[in-house]
Amino acid sequence: MLFCNETDSGSCRDPKGCRLPTGAESREKSWKGAVTVARTDNGSPADGAVSDGDRWLRINWHKAVKIVSRLQTRIVKAVRAGDARRSRGLRRILANSRAARLMAVRRVTSNRGKRTAGVDGVRLKTPASRWQEAGKLNSPGYRPKPLRRIYIPRKNGKKRPLGIPAMRDRSEQAAELSALDPVAECTADMHSYGFRKKRSVHDAIEACYNALRLKGSAKWVLEADIKGCFDNISHRRMTDNVPTSKEKLRLWLKAGYMERGMFSPTETGTPQGGIISPTLANMALDGMEKLLRDKFGKTHKIHLVRYADDFIITGATKELLENEVKPLIAEFLKERGLGLSEEKTKISHIDDGFDFLGFNIRKYRGKLMTRPAKSAIASVKEKIREIVRANATAKTENLIGQLNPVIRGWANHFRHVVSSKIFGSIDHAIWEKTWRWAKRRHPDKSLPWIKSKYFQREGNRKWVFREKGRKFALFKMADVPIRRHVKIRADANPYDPEWEEYFRERETKSHKRNVKDKSGGLWVRQNGICPICHTILNEEEEWDIHHLIPKSEGGDDSMANLALVHISCHREYHRYGSVAGCLTVSYQCPSRMKGNFHVRFFGGEGAVMR
Numbered sequence: 189m190l191f192c193n194e195t196d197s198g199s200c201r202d203p204k205g206c207r208l209p210t211g212a213e214s215r216e217k218s219w220k221g222a223v224t225v226a227r228t229d230n231g232s233p234a235d236g237a238v239s240d241g242d243r244w245l246r247i248n249w250h251k252a253v254k255i256v257s258r259l260q261t262r263i264v265k266a267v268r269a270g271d272a273r274r275s276r277g278l279r280r281i282l283a284n285s286r287a288a289r290l291m292a293v294r295r296v297t298s299n300r301g302k303r304t305a306g307v308d309g310v311r312l313k314t315p316a317s318r319w320q321e322a323g324k325l326n327s328p329g330y331r332p333k334p335l336r337r338i339y340i341p342r343k344n345g346k347k348r349p350l351g352i353p354a355m356r357d358r359s360e361q362a363a364e365l366s367a368l369d370p371v372a373e374c375t376a377d378m379h380s381y382g383f384r385k386k387r388s389v390h391d392a393i394e395a396c397y398n399a400l401r402l403k404g405s406a407k408w409v410l411e412a413d414i415k416g417c418f419d420n421i422s423h424r425r426m427t428d429n430v431p432t433s434k435e436k437l438r439l440w441l442k443a444g445y446m447e448r449g450m451f452s453p454t455e456t457g458t459p460q461g462g463i464i465s466p467t468l469a470n471m472a473l474d475g476m477e478k479l480l481r482d483k484f485g486k487t488h489k490i491h492l493v494r495y496a497d498d499f500i501i502t503g504a505t506k507e508l509l510e511n512e513v514k515p516l517i518a519e520f521l522k523e524r525g526l527g528l529s530e531e532k533t534k535i536s537h538i539d540d541g542f543d544f545l546g547f548n549i550r551k552y553r554g555k556l557m558t559r560p561a562k563s564a565i566a567s568v569k570e571k572i573r574e575i576v577r578a579n580a581t582a583k584t585e586n587l588i589g590q591l592n593p594v595i596r597g598w599a600n601h602f603r604h605v606v607s608s609k610i611f612g613s614i615d616h617a618i619w620e621k622t623w624r625w626a627k628r629r630h631p632d633k634s635l636p637w638i639k640s641k642y643f644q645r646e647g648n649r650k651w652v653f654r655e656k657g658r659k660f661a662l663f664k665m666a667d668v669p670i671r672r673h674v675k676i677r678a679d680a681n682p683y684d685p686e687w688e689e690y691f692r693e694r695e696t697k698s699h700k701r702n703v704k705d706k707s708g709g710l711w712v713r714q715n716g717i718c719p720i721c722h723t724i725l726n727e728e729e730e731w732d733i734h735h736l737i738p739k740s741e742g743g744d745d746s747m748a749n750l751a752l753v754h755i756s757c758h759r760e761y762h763r764y765g766s767v768a769g770c771l772t773v774s775y776q777c778p779s780r781m782k783g784n785f786h787v788r789f790f791g792g793e794g795a796v797m798r
């Protein structure tokens with residue numbers, strides 16, 4: 189049977205039920221049967237039958253997540269125990285499971301690239317098409333389509349090629365990845381931070397800080413640059429070493445790409461743009477840390493910090509890095525079909541500093557400072573200049589609406605390092621541009637008139653860019669408080685239940701620190717759970733703020749009227765609200781009594797206590 193009878197948990201929106209079968213006995217029931225039941229000749233569902241679209245909208249995501257994460261935990265245990273056979277068996281079960289397939293389709297249809305179609309033009313926009321797609325995954329005779337090649341502009345004016353896989357291939361990869369990633373997490377280098385769950389650029393920067401901050405820390409840094417890492421990784425190496433379906437992996441790697449109607453084969457490299465590619469590249473580069481540890485042990489102040497294909501190695505002397513470390517790494521990369529770029533690989537003294545991931549790390553009179561790199565400052569200024577130029581005749585609110593996300597995003601990215609002076613100087617540069625923008629609009633008016641129209645007094649600030657009588661003001665970087673980022677524990681594994689509590693606490697703490705932010709406050713209130721699908725709100729999917737009483741019906745922006753939801757849930761709720769059923773918001777009781785949760789059903793019959 190297709191629907192479970194889980195009506196007691198409060199997570200089911202409809203008495204007719206949620207959407208994953210309850211037990212193993214139903215797991216094997218024909219998927220295809222479920223997808224194609226009772227259709228009339230014209231393709232619409234027959235009377236009384238549930239359409240594919242409804243099936244998608246009624247999926248019990250909470251349950252799907254549970255099934256997948258339970259299997260992932262078992263994979264981790266098997267890998268830890270060194271039981272390769274068991275881990276292989278579990279991976280196969282997981283990649284074939286209905287829950288993983290549904291979540292794979294959800295993942296590829298809700299992330300940022302969802303609007304970009306592959307070579308076949310399929311975009312899976314409707315719930316019915318998503319349901320049907322999930323049914324087709326993992327069927328025999330699957331062959332990936334070539335990637336659609338597009339070019340995105342780079343900072344230096346050149347263009348970078350990017351391959352866009354078809355939706356079907358993305359879904360297949362996502363399902364396979366859900367089984368591969370737990371293994372990758374177990375075997376990953378401890379100080380590798382790129383494209384891994386729960387790890388970020390800020391963790392990598394903190395790791396550099398830890399390795400270099402003390403008086404007795406290493407003085408020399410090797411900044412490595414791998415020549416075209418993603419394009420050159422050897423296929424052989426990956427198919428031999430990556431524990432995943434070899435057949436599929438080979439097909440993906442050899443899929444080739446289409447450019448202006450011409451097909452080109454791929455002989456090396458991972459398909460850039462593929463969901464599984466970053467993990468493949470990470471797995472190919474894992475082992476560098478062990479290599480260094482085996483050779484040097486804890487002597488010579490050797491530390492590696494890697495973010496995807498970008499990495500640095502610290503060392504006690506320049507000679508050591510040049511004559512011993514560099515050849516060792518070059519050899520390691522050669523085995524993988526890769527090499528260091530001679531021009532871009534440098535060895536610097538910590539007093540001269542170096543740039544890493546958009547940050548500049550340098551010792552000033554013995555004190556280690558991390559700041560935004562010059563190139564990062566220049567690029568945000570350039571972006572702001574472009575927006576102001578493009579909006580020379582636009583309404584003030586439109587200009588502010590375009591500038592604010594850029595300003596806020598940049599400031600949030602650099603809020604964990606020594607940035608306050610730089611924030612101030614960028615704010616000043618923005619002020620200069622907006623002032624010039626305002627003057628150019630009214631060449632005949634006096635300066636006091638222009639100032640009073642566009643710049644208002646707020647608190648002890650005299651020059652807040654906001655049009656007279658309007659609410660919307662320009663955001664100031666200086667308003668972002670500088671706070672040290674707490675680095676993730678190097679050996680933490682998000683798939684290991686032992687670390688579950690640690691990650692939960694870490695996330696709650698970071699959101700509590702941002703409680704002044706609307707979304708931070710809502711996250712804490714909802715305990716990090718999306719009230720529509722009842723799964724965790726994490727960084728894998730984007731979020732949206734939902735108005736419980738719509739603004740058009742008199743709802744306001746107060747916290748009581750808001751809920752934090754996944755962007756995809758939000759869209760489905762508004763578009764297919766009647767099917768999606770009621771929205772459950774649970775929030776912590778203001779009395780702060782532990783474990784006292786109140787649940788309100790919106791669209792249901794009033795308040796219910798749990």
Ligand SMILES: [Zn+2]
Nearest residue numbers: 718721754757
């Ligand atoms: Zn959701």
